[in-house]
Amino acid sequence: xxxxxxxxxxxxxxxxxxxxxxxxxxxxxxxxxxxxxxxxxxxxxxxxxxxxxxxxxxxxxxxxxxxxxxxxxxxxxxxxxxxxxxxxxxxxxxxxxxxxxxxxxxxxxxxxxxxxxxxxx
Amino acid sequence: xxxxxxxxxxxxxxxxxxxxxxxxxxxxxxxxxxxxxxxxxxxxxxxxxxxxxxxxxxxxxxxxxxxxxxxxxxxxxxxxxxxxxxxxxxxxxxxxxxxxxxxxxxxxxx
Numbered sequence: 001x002x003x004x005x006x007x008x009x010x011x012x013x014x015x016x017x018x019x020x021x022x023x024x025x026x027x028x029x030x031x032x033x034x035x036x037x038x039x040x041x042x043x044x045x046x047x048x049x050x051x052x053x054x055x056x057x058x059x060x061x062x063x064x065x066x067x068x069x070x071x072x073x074x075x076x077x078x079x080x081x082x083x084x085x086x087x088x089x090x091x092x093x094x095x096x097x098x099x100x101x102x103x104x105x106x107x108x109x110x111x112x113x114x115x116x117x118x119x120x121x
Numbered sequence: 122x123x124x125x126x127x128x129x130x131x132x133x134x135x136x137x138x139x140x141x142x143x144x145x146x147x148x149x150x151x152x153x154x155x156x157x158x159x160x161x162x163x164x165x166x167x168x169x170x171x172x173x174x175x176x177x178x179x180x181x182x183x184x185x186x187x188x189x190x191x192x193x194x195x196x197x198x199x200x201x202x203x204x205x206x207x208x209x210x211x212x213x214x215x216x217x218x219x220x221x222x223x224x225x226x227x228x229x230x231x
Contacts, residue, residue, distance in 0.1 A: 046124055047167070047210055047222035062218045098166055104220045107157030107212070109178055111166035 002026040004099050004112035011118050012093075018086040018119070021076075022099030022112050029075045029082055030055045035103050038073060038084045041114075042095035049104070053082055089119045125150065125211055125223040132229040133201045141226045143194040143211035149221050151192040155214035158187055158196045162207045170209075171196060198228070206230045 008020035020038075027034055035054040041047050051063035053073045063071050072085045086093060097115050102108035126144040133139040143150065143158075150156060156174045159167035169178050171187035174194060184199045194213070198205050211223035 046224060047212070049220040049222070065219075102169075104218065105153070105155040105173075105214045107159075107169045107172035108167075109169045109172075111168075114166050 002101055002110040004101065004110055006097070006099055006112040006115045008115055008117075010116055011120065012089055013121050014090055014119055015088055018084070018089050018093065018097075018117055020084045020097055020099070020115055020117070021081055022083070023079070023081040024101075025080075027101065029053075029080050030077055032056055034101050036073075036075065036082045037100045037102065037108060039098045039100055039108070040095040041098070044092075045095070048095075050084070050086075052104075091119045093117070094119045123221060125213060125221050127209075127211060127223040127226045129224075130227045130229065132231055133198075134231045135201055135203065137201050138197055138199045139201060139228055140195050140197045141209055141211075141228070143196070143213075143223045145192050145194075145213050145215075145221065147192055149192075149213040149215035149219075150189065150194050152216065153214045154189070156187065156189060156194040157212045158185075158194075159210045159212070160205075160207045161210065167210060201230050203230050 003025045005023045012018045035052045037052040038050040051073050070087045075082045099112040100108035101110040131139045154174050158171040161167045174189045175187040186197045209226045
């Protein structure tokens with residue numbers, strides 16, 4: 001059974017970097033059959049897919065246009081986890097952030113528990 | 122990312138059926154058989170209920186079914202039960218690494 005466990009701070013100051021980690025059990029971040037995604041949810045923006053990393057002979061990353069200039073998602077094979085970094089945050093980035101396993105075309109079957117990140121000074 | 126349109130609310134009595142619509146465009150719902158549906162209880166992560174328009178992941182009751190016609194996808198919950206009371210969201214692949222989510226529908230079991 002795949003389980004995803006998120007960690008990271010719940011409060012980030014404006015203009016700083018939001019950093020979250022998603023630890024994987026029951027699967028491998030290097031699996032050829034899994035995409036590892038970050039999705040956020042806020043009352044103003046609803047559910048929003050942010051990006052993904054996946055391995056298929058080499059590592060790939062894809063990001064949503066809305067955050068492309070500010071986001072980095074990295075796999076960490078030594079710890080079997082992946083991370084999210086979102087730079088230059090503003091209060092608009094306040095949301096519950098989820099990591100999830102799956103593909104854009106076939107949905108996300110496994111989710112982390114969610115982390116409420118508030119951007120405030 | 123343009124959001125897919127869902128009705129804000131839907132309701133039904135226990136044992137009845139409720140159908141939720143998810144309206145997109147010819148660039149997303151109408152162009153791809155890549156519609157998913159999620160159930161979300163308060164304070165919990167979304168749960169995948171339907172993928173690829175009408176397929177159910179293992180463990181999802183067959184009371185949940187999905188369909189699509191043109192630019193509109195639908196989720197039907199038959200034999201409503203108290204635990205089905207939740208928010209439901211659709212999503213659709215829209216090509217070019219682009220995913221749209223629906224606006225969400227709150228289902229109330231009367």
